[in-house]
Amino acid sequence: MNSSRDSISEALHGWRVTPPADPGFRHKVWQRIGGQTSTTWPAYLRAHPAVWSLVAVVALSAAALAGTALARAHVQADREAIVVTYLVDLDPRVQAVLKP
């Protein structure tokens, strides 16, 4: 039992890995690092389609609603103001209060 263990230990001690030298190794590593940092924008978007589609739909809908609501509020305020001006000109009861 002991003699077989010793032989394995000896074999492991004597084991040396000598891989063949790869002259392009360094170049390949830099190429992979470079590839990770310079992903193109379309490629980035294609990689996250669901998230960005959802964000785009939400953002554009919110902007459209806000723009519409703001314009309608302005139109309503303008209309209120001009209706008052109009009726002040037409209504003798108002003029009786306003005129000296």
Add this chain to the structure above:
Amino acid sequence: MKNLLGTVVALVLIAAATGFLCYRMNFDPALHAAAAHGDAMAWLRADFHLDDRQFAEIKKLHEAYAPSCEEHCRMIQEATKAHGALKASDPVAAAAAERGLRGLRAVCETALAAHVRRVAAIMAPEEGRRYLAMVLPKIAEFDHTAAPDLQLNRSH
């Protein structure tokens, strides 16, 4: 990180452009200009899509109505002064003067309502209905003791 930032910036710009476009599509520059200048006739023309004939007829109606409006105004002012003078000295006469004043205001309201109905009749039917829905409640809600801008905005 650069792509994330670029995407966020692009989305913000596109959203802002969308919001601006929707604002412009729903905003009414002619109405805004009329309100800014206090030009009620320009408002009528823009808001109720009057053609030249309708506009000329409504303008003529308003001009014809103006003298009776001034006459009513003068009568209300005189009745108000008389009522004020009698208030302290002769309560019975003051009550009669107040009834007379109320009667005058009712006549004015009826005359004004009839006038705006004539104006509405010149407009396209749908526009006329919209116009009446806008002005008749304000005429009916008029409170002669309050400033016109305060009481006329009360319904909204």
